[in-house]
Structure formats: structure tokens, C-alpha cells
Amino acid sequence: MREFVKVMKALSDPNRVKIIKMLERESMCVCELECALGIAQPTVSKHLKVLEEAGLAAYQKDKLWVNYMLADGKRNDYAEMMLGNLKGWLNEVSEIRTLVEKLPEIDREKICRR
Numbered sequence: 586m587r588e589f590v591k592v593m594k595a596l597s598d599p600n601r602v603k604i605i606k607m608l609e610r611e612s613m614c615v616c617e618l619e620c621a622l623g624i625a626q627p628t629v630s631k632h633l634k635v636l637e638e639a640g641l642a643a644y645q646k647d648k649l650w651v652n653y654m655l656a657d658g659k660r661n662d663y664a665e666m667m668l669g670n671l672k673g674w675l676n677e678v679s680e681i682r683t684l685v686e687k688l689p690e691i692d693r694e695k696i697c698r699r
Contacts, residue, residue, distance in 0.1 A: 588640075592663040595639035596671075600624065601632050605641060605655065605671055606681050610688055612645075612654040616697040621684055640664035650693070 595601055600622055607613060607621060618629045633653055636642035640661030644653045658665025675681050 588661050589663045591639045592641065592661060592667055595635050595641055596667060598632065598635075600628075601636055602671075602675070603681065603684055604629075604632055604636060604653075605668070606675060607684060607688060608642060608653060608655045609672060610685060612652040614650050614652060614693055614697060617691050617693050618653070620691050620696050621687055641668060650697075 615629050619626050641664050643656040
């Protein structure tokens, strides 16, 4: 039951759901997520930590970058199921659509080196 509650709590925050929806499209670094969401870096990092602990997000270091992506779901059956369902949910919500449309304009080389 603990793992189920952890996943549900992780998905109870709108910004964390937005992060999941963006990571469905591509892997992103913290500064890209910060730019897309318009929230502070420490807040984005806290959200990512909650998503990681719930088995919903993962990261991979690549030289200078730390890339966040959706987890494979193997660590937590509830996370795997929710990630599968979320792919079909909320895509027509204007907030989500606007965020996803903004992604191609976000250039990590520009925003992460400022």
C-alpha cells in the first residue's frame, strides 16, 4: 500500500503532472523544466525528487548535463500503470498543450549557460 500512496501523492501536484507530460515527449534537464514551468530551480528539483522516489522519473548523467526522463516503471507496478495511463490523459488540456508546444523553443545551451 505504501508504494501506491507514494505514486498517488507524487501525482497530486499539478506541476509534477506537467513535468511527467513534458518528459513523455523528451528528456530534459532541470533548467529546461524551470524555463518551461516558470518556477524556481530548487522547486523543480524537489518535484523531480518526489517523482524519482515514487518510481515515475529517472535521471542519467551525460557529461555536463543531468537528463531527466520517465522511469521504465519496473521498480513500482503502480508507477508503471500510471505512466501508461497518463500517456493518454490530459493531452487536450490547454495548460498541457501550451507547455508541450513551448518545448521546441527551449534551448538548453542558451538557458543553462546564462
